[in-house]
Amino acid sequence: MSGAGDVQAVVFGLGEEVFALPVGIVREIIDHRDAFRIPHGPDWLMGLTEVRDEAVPTVDLRRRLGLDPAPLTPMTRILIVEAVLADRRLTLGLMVDRVLDVASFAAAAIEPTPDIGVRWDARYIRGVVRTGKGFVVLLDLAGIFHGGDDAAVLAAAPVAAAA
Template sequence: MATSSLESQFVTFSLGEEVFAVPVEVVREILDYEEAFKIPNGPDYLLGLRDVRGQGVPTIDLRLKLGLSKTVPTPHTRVLVMDIPLENRTLSLGLVADRVFEVTPFRRDQIEAAPDIGVRWRSGYIAGVVRRDGGFVVIIDLASLLSREETALLTLPGAAGHAA
């Protein structure tokens, strides 16, 4: 018997040919791509700050973070603005995606554990995989995607919308 408590909603998006998903409840909004304000001396995947309704939101190139090639923006490129719950705070972060597809439900029994081998990125980032349309959708564990040092960097006073 399928009940809504056995399903979770996810936003699906692509990086190249790969399809990924994040829980819909962490996605605040989806914006058209625009260049971010560069932050000096940041890691290569940190594109900079993006103004989102008066808040400076650090924006990262998820392709670079996952060891793929740098994003080349197209008319389909989007930024998912997310509020990621961490241990003692919420991190607002923009993730650049090549294309955003849809909000879709996955049943909990569809979600398989992350495979240990045969993937191009460390499996610690993967909350699970779902078989769909002859391929896989990789569900990203956002909290483990970033190290403690990275989350501290991304919550600098400048990133919180204060004057530097």
């Protein structure tokens, strides 16, 4: 039974690290497919992926978080998410190494981001949950794409492909 403030999340892996995003922003999970590369885009922007006749800007989440790139595997997935960035609602694809679970985390179990010992920018993180297997880092998409330039690049991606 879920309590008030509990977070249901899609849990996924990037290398040995485990992350999660709220279920409410994840529209669907698809198998990896090649993206149409956008010239002069940042290295973390893979390009556009067609999803149900929609051009979706797709991000290599590993690169965006500053992790080393990894080879594609049969477990590589793309999370299609609805994100609010710079006062705009955008549909994004986030390439992840593997999807692990859908889990519910008690609000009381979500710890604030530690001041030290975290290798990611604190703006990227909503909180951390301890599990029997280690930590799950709850990501904040608005924090990850915090700069106006990031949101502008993603919002302009479909326009760039059509030009």
